Amino acid sequence: MTPSEPTAPEAGLLTPSDVRALAARLDVRPTKALGQNFVLDGGTIRRIVRVAEVTEADRVLEVGPGLGSLTLGLLATGAEVVAVEIDSRLAAALPGTVATIAPAAAPRLQVVHADAMTIPADDPRIGAPTTLVANLPYNVAVPVLLHALATLPSLASALVMVQAEVADRLAAPPGSRTYGVPSAKAAWYTHATRAGSVSRSVFWPVPNVDSALVRLVRREPPTTTATREATFAVVDAAFAQRRKTLRAALTGWAGSADKAEAALRAAGIDPSLRGERLDITQFAAIAEQRDVAG
Structure with missing residues (x-):
């Protein structure tokens, strides 16, 4: 194993040095254009997986897996994971990373190189995921989330990490200062609640904004004749x-x-x-x- 390849820590997660080494090996420089901020902290990964309530019975849709930090945490539950990645280098590298860190979990991972905003409802690579768990790129978080809820009725829940301001909007009730288009549209599909804050220090590079978790649970849309x-x-x-x-x-x-x-x-x-x-x-x-x- 070369120094630039990931090690295999006991917890089965990427260490901060693994993340930086992988990025260097792949010549990946996190960009604002793709909203790339990689999670370095294993405790944050475990917290996300715990709050998402992922079990081995789930088929998890992860959008923007990046270098695989959250992917490994999700696979550790025994669940199947479908990881949709728009960056071709990251998509190509992810199976190898999982095979190195958690070889027994590798068969339960499917990587789809695609833009999550263009995936149709009947894409056989996606199947019927039961939950969405993702560190969503800040610049496209709301449209990606709404597209997934609209095209994948099998999604019973979601836990997304987004910019704190976006989290407030998604979870805002009518009459509040932050209630708006994201709040109302998310409410068509789900009941959304804020599920905690996330420190800037757990990311690389460190973003200029705070982050937060939002938990969404599918519910029936309003009873109406309107589409x-x-x-x-x-x-x-x-x-x-x-x-x-x-x-x-x-x-x-x-x-x-x-x-x-x-x-x-x-x-x-x-x-x-x-x-x-x-x-x-x-x-x-x-x-x-x-x-x-x-």
């Missing part, structure tokens, strides 16, 4: 100009302020309210009134 797409169009319109009343904010969606007011009243919603006061069921109720608006 998800129609409901999300109302959400987008309502928050495009946060300071405006719904009557004003939905003018473009409805075609006029009067039509927006008619749709809102038909849905049983006060037109003078702002979008941050409504939950996803109320947005769906407005979407049902598209004919009134149109």
Whole structure:
């Protein structure tokens, strides 16, 4: 074994020196463009796996496995792991890293070199994962998460590490200062809660922002005749100009302020309210009134 290859620590995880050695061997320089911040701390990895409640019965979808720190932690539970990696060098290297560190777990890993935003629902490489666990790139965290929830109905839960500000938005209830588009759209699929903070010091390179964990548990979408797409169009319109009343904010969606007011009243919603006061069921109720608006 050369000095640049990973060692095999008793815990079956990458050490900080392993992470840096792997990056050097692969000539990988973490980039802001791909949102790459690698986790160095084994305690953080074990904490993520514990909070995610992963068991050997799970098929875990991991987006952005990077050098494999979290991948190894997930495999240690006995679960199957499908790791989707956009960086070709990292995707090619990950099976070898797992084979070195945890050879018995290697058959339970499948690496998919792809953009997680383009994977279709019927991709046989992905199968039917039961949970999503990932250190999501900060710049695409919300769209990646929403895409996975939309295309993979088998996902019963998710635990994602994201920028703290994004975590607050995903878990925010209606009426709170941070409630917005991510909060409402995530609520269509799941109940989201903040599951703790993560120190900047556990990453390499150290990011300029704080991180946090968000736990999401799948639930049934609102009972409505409106489609998800129609409901999300109302959400987008309502928050495009946060300071405006719904009557004003939905003018473009409805075609006029009067039509927006008619749709809102038909849905049983006060037109003078702002979008941050409504939950996803109320947005769906407005979407049902598209004919009134149109």
